[in-house]
Every structure is written in C-alpha cells, then in structure tokens.
Amino acid sequence: MNYTQICKAFNDLTVTELYQLLKLRSEVFVVEQNCVFLDTDDKDYACHHLLLFDNDQELVAYARIVPAGKSYAEASIGRIVSSKKVRGTGVGKILTQAAIDQTKKIYGDVPIRIGAQYYAIKFYEQSGFKIDGEIYDEDGIDHIEMILS
Template sequence: MHLTHKLLPFRQLTVDELYQLLRLRSEVFVVEQNCVFLDQDDKDQQCHHLLLYANDQLAAYCRLVPAGISYSEPAIGRVITSPAFRGTGLGRAVMELAIQGCKDLFGPHDIRIGAQTYALPFYRSLGFVTDGDTYDEDGIEHIEMVRKPD
C-alpha cells in the first residue's frame, strides 16, 4: 500500500479535497454512527486538515485545531479512518502524523482530544491520558484526553 499525506490550512484545500474529507466524515459520523449533528461547525476554516491517502484514495483524516478554538490547548479532532481501510494501521498512522503536525504548527504544548470511550486503549497507546468525566456527545460516550509534549 502506497501512503501519502497532506497537511493543509482550510483555504489551501482544493474543492475535491474538501469534498472528499466532508464525504468521509459524513459517511462515518452521520451514516455509520447514526448521529444526526451539524458536522460543519465553523471551526474547519481555522484548522489545518490532515489527509492520509492509500493508493491515491482518502483513507484517513483528522483536523488540527489551534488553541482557543475547541479547548485552551491545541487539539486533534474529527479523527477518522475509512471503513475500507480499517484494521490496516492507518488510524495510528494518521494520529502519529497529527501529533507531529501539532508540534510543528503549535510548538511543544499539551494536545487535547475528545475521545469516544471505546477508543481509549488506542489513544492511551499514543500517550494520551484521560482528563475529566465521561460525557455524551451526539449520543456517543466521550471523554477528554491530554497528551503532554515529548
């Protein structure tokens, strides 16, 4: 499998890239997870978008959120792996790229995520620790997690 990635601010995304990432987010968050929510939350325009391609197909994605937008720290959000590529390690790959991207863009700061609780072991393996109580977001149990700088 040939992997490539792009990390772009919103305004540098092509129309096709924007369509692909929004389609993937809708496919998983709205259709697969059966969540009726407004995915376009007016944060995308202030974020960097990490697109991971496998053989020229969008296989995984997340957005890097500057401090002060979602949390007081920089954040990684909308983490997603295409159903066609699950179990291939691309979730880990996109998160490792995102962590490095946060360091490069925002410096050596804590990184915060709002994790779906079923994925806690995965995020712990990447150095995140829980911070707070569980909460319901769109019918799915979440918990905030923080990763300290290396």
C-alpha cells in the first residue's frame, strides 16, 4: 500500500490534522494500552509531526519529531504509533524510516534518541538503533532508551 506522508511544524498543522493525530495517539496509548496519562504534554508546540495517510486519506501512522533538549539532549522521535488496522503490513518500518529521514532533514546528521517500549527493541534495532540505557517504567510499561548514531 502507498501512504501519503506529511511532516509539519505544530503551527502549520490544520485543525483536522491535529484532531486526527491526537485521536490516534489516544486510541492507542490511552485506550488500547490502558495508560492513564496526559498525552498533551506541551512538547507538541516545539515539534514536527509526521503523519501517514492511507489511500482513503485516513491517518494510519504518526510520529513526533522532537528537537534536542526537549525530551533528551539529542533530537528524538516519539509517540510512534500505528492504527490497529494497518499493523503487520510493514507500515511501522515505513513510519520509522520516514521519521529518521525527516529528523535528519530538519536537524542534519545528528544522533537520534528514542524511549522504546521494551518489547519493541528488535523492531528498532532493524532501523539501526542500539540500546543505550537501562529498563525503566513509564506509565506501567517497560521502556528502554535507544540511540541511532
């Protein structure tokens, strides 16, 4: 399947795009993963937002590109999420590579740090990320920091 990719700074998002990305994040992180947390953490304003739309113009995957100093010392990619209906189709790999490419386009050839859910280590290693830290709990889910140098 082909996906339409859009990457925008927060202030360039349309109201509809903002609603769609917040809805997808809530569907997965709050409802599906049963995590009670405040997703709107005030970092969104400083970030770029990568959206992948399917052929029906429905948002099916999303990642937040975070500048250095906002979450970590390095630039980072966060809120990496895909809709249940496209999981297992390779969209996660497409999204991750697009997020890496966009981060480098925006910030140059810099290291990229992520806070990965522990179960997804092998997935992120396929994109070149390496473990760089210890397991920690975030909202009841084991995470680990990884870096792409």
